[in-house]
Amino acid sequence: MALSYVEYYTYEDYKQWxxxxxxxxxxxxxxxxxxMKRHQALNAxxxxxxxxxxxxxxxCDVLIEQDYKIxxxxxxxxxxxxxxxxxxxxxxxxxxxxxxxVISLSTAKRDERVKFELYEKEGVKYYILVYPEDLRAxxxxxxxxxxxxxxxxxxxTFCFDNIACxxxxxxxxxxxxxxxxxxxxxxxx
Amino acid sequence: MALDYIERYTYEDYKKWxxxxxxxxxxxxxxxxxxxxxxxxxxGKILAQLLESTxxxxxxxxxxxxxxxxxxxxxxxxxxxxxxxxxxxxxxTPEIIFEVISKGSIKRDELLKFNLYKQEGxxxxxxxxxxxxxxxxxxxxxxxxIKVFDIKEDxxxxxxLKCPVNINFxxxxx
Numbered sequence: 425m426a427l428s429y430v431e432y433y434t435y436e437d438y439k440q441w442x443x444x445x446x447x448x449x450x451x452x453x454x455x456x457x458x459x460m461k462r463h464q465a466l467n468a469x470x471x472x473x474x475x476x477x478x479x480x481x482x483x484c485d486v487l488i489e490q491d492y493k494i495x496x497x498x499x500x501x502x503x504x505x506x507x508x509x510x511x512x513x514x515x516x517x518x519x520x521x522x523x524x525x526v527i528s529l530s531t532a533k534r535d536e537r538v539k540f541e542l543y544e545k546e547g548v549k550y551y552i553l554v555y556p557e558d559l560r561a562x563x564x565x566x567x568x569x570x571x572x573x574x575x576x577x578x579x580x581t582f583c584f585d586n587i588a589c590x591x592x593x594x595x596x597x598x599x600x601x602x603x604x605x606x607x608x609x610x611x612x613x
Numbered sequence: 614m615a616l617d618y619i620e621r622y623t624y625e626d627y628k629k630w631x632x633x634x635x636x637x638x639x640x641x642x643x644x645x646x647x648x649x650x651x652x653x654x655x656x657g658k659i660l661a662q663l664l665e666s667t668x669x670x671x672x673x674x675x676x677x678x679x680x681x682x683x684x685x686x687x688x689x690x691x692x693x694x695x696x697x698x699x700x701x702x703x704x705x706t707p708e709i710i711f712e713v714i715s716k717g718s719i720k721r722d723e724l725l726k727f728n729l730y731k732q733e734g735x736x737x738x739x740x741x742x743x744x745x746x747x748x749x750x751x752x753x754x755x756x757x758x759i760k761v762f763d764i765k766e767d768x769x770x771x772x773x774l775k776c777p778v779n780i781n782f783x784x785x786x787x
Contacts (some may be wrong), residue, residue, distance in 0.1 A: 429725045431642055441643060443631030452641040453620055457629035538618045 434496045448538060450497040451590055456528050462556045462602065466526045470554065471504045473593045481589035484508040491515040500539060509586050521587045526551040544571045550584060559599040624687050637725060639686040645717050651787045656713050657744040658785045659693045661780060670776035673697040681707060683733050697775045708774045709737040731758050737771060746786040
């Protein structure tokens with residue numbers, strides 16, 4: 425019935441919008457309008473881990489919430505992206521080497537399914553899903569047969585050996601603050 | 614594939630967004646950011662005449678692009694309309710709605726909103742084509758929209774509304 429009519433938008437439309445959106449196959453998706461502090465703080469910590477190791481890295485940039493334009497109908501905004509050798513200034517045109525998404529309740533399905541498939545198809549080498557509630561990260565590595573989970577990370581360090589400038593993430597450092605707060609709470613009881 | 618994935622939003626989400634949007638059955642639609650100046654002018658002139666009409670109806674208001682919330686998942690901002698009752702009550706069904714058609718909005722106005730307004734019981738729906746200097750007015754009869762006026766330069770007079778309207782279309786076109 426006509427009521428299920430969907431309008432398809434393009435990057436040209438997307439560019440003009442106010443507010444925070446993603447565009448997937450021409451369909452508009454809202455980004456969480458007021459993300460939790462922990463979400464934003466984890467974003468910053470992950471980006472910081474990359475920046476620390478890549479500050480002298482000429483070929484690569486660490487980008488936060490930058491437009492990643494996959495095609496005319498699909499524009500994503502990864503929380504953190506490590507992008508190498510991409511000359512385009514306006515948006516990320518080349519598939520990032522690494523993408524990290526911090527999961528919130530409202531975006532879980534989108535990050536774990538739709539964006540998972542898109543990043544996999546586009547050749548993103550590593551996909552990191554960060555779970556703020558569990559203080560845990562899942563890392564997937566791309567292969568001939570798609571994303572394969574390398575493991576669950578709570579306080580380990582993982583190094584991305586086949587990425588230029590070989591960055592590492594120390595998850596103990598990333599989650600430390602909140603883990604300590606939790607432990608303090610538990611000690612009281 | 615990504616195409617099968619649909620997220621449905623509600624008025625709660627809608628309220629938090631920046632920019633100009635409509636929400637129909639939980640699906641987001643962008644409002645055209647650049648309506649042509651001539652279209653805005655036509656909208657404004659229709660509004661001006663509706664404001665005149667509502668002078669005689671103290672409880673009725675002529676509004677432009679104001680929110681109308683039909684359901685939790687459906688909030689639209691019709692170009693020009695009249696509603697009667699509490700001004701701040703966005704759930705009141707308008708008496709009459711006019712949508713000014715631009716190239717990008719044809720399908721949305723002629724199909725999607727046509728069916729939506731019909732379903733929600735909006736008594737009169739006017740589709741205004743500024744480039745053709747023409748307006749088609751539909752009346753809700755037994756749950757269907759029947760075209761009752763096809764106007765170019767004439768005066769539109771509708772008596773059977775809570776607030777009767779009078780629009781001289783020769784003064785509306787640019």
